[in-house]
Amino acid sequence: MARDEVGASASGEREAPAGLSKNEILVWRTLAAGDDPLKAYEILDQLKDQGVRAPMTVYRALDGLEAKGHIHKIDGMNAFVLCNHEGPHVxxxxxxxxxxxxxxxxxxxxxxxxxxxxxxxxxxxxxxxxxxxxxxxxxxxxx
Ligand SMILES: [Zn+2]
Ligand SMILES: [Zn+2]
Incomplete structure (x- = not known):
């Protein structure tokens, strides 16, 4: 699969789910922009330009997204991916x-x-x- 440009608003880009906080949307978009799992510090790195500087901000957004079932943590890699299913699943x-x-x-x-x-x-x-x-x-x- 081809990698989308980071931050691109190209057609075909997935829309962030409804009901997310501003920071959750930023983190969700960062994960949506690439195919590979990202570690928290890599997400923070990519969001620095958008004013996100505190690791806690990223961790909190990741927790929120995970709780809502929009992302998953890959424990073995300590990294996160978007969920590709509809809604949370156990x-x-x-x-x-x-x-x-x-x-x-x-x-x-x-x-x-x-x-x-x-x-x-x-x-x-x-x-x-x-x-x-x-x-x-x-x-x-x-x-
Ligand atoms: Zn391979
Ligand atoms: Zn899933």
Whole structure:
């Protein structure tokens, strides 16, 4: 996938979801502008020109976006990606390329059905599940 220009208002750009704070919109747009997961300090770096200087501002916006289900944290990389599903979902699974570090969110319905059934059978009250599937992405698998 081609990388959009940062801050571009080119057609086809995704619109920020409704109900976000000003800082949440800035962070959301920063994540939407690139394909790769971004760490908090990389987001801060890109927002300096727009007057965001405090790391806490970025962390708070990230927390808010995550709570609303618009972004996900990739724990293994300590980085964030936009959610590509509609609305929050408790089972989150990602394909993480070990070669080029791209992350793709897996369509979760089948994974969710399996995990939910097993969790329910164990009589466990699940709040969320995050699965990072490591391997080679379709670009890197081609040799
Ligand atoms: Zn998602
Ligand atoms: Zn790759």
């Amino acid at each position: 089972v989150q699974s990602f394909l993480v390329c070990e070669k080029c570090s791209t992350v793709e969110e897996l369509d979760v319905l089948a994974v969710e059905a399996g995990i939910m059934a097993a969790v329910r059978a164990a009589n466990f009250d699940m709040s969320n599940a995050r699965l990072e599937i490591k391997g080679d992405c379709r670009n890197c698998a081609v040799s």
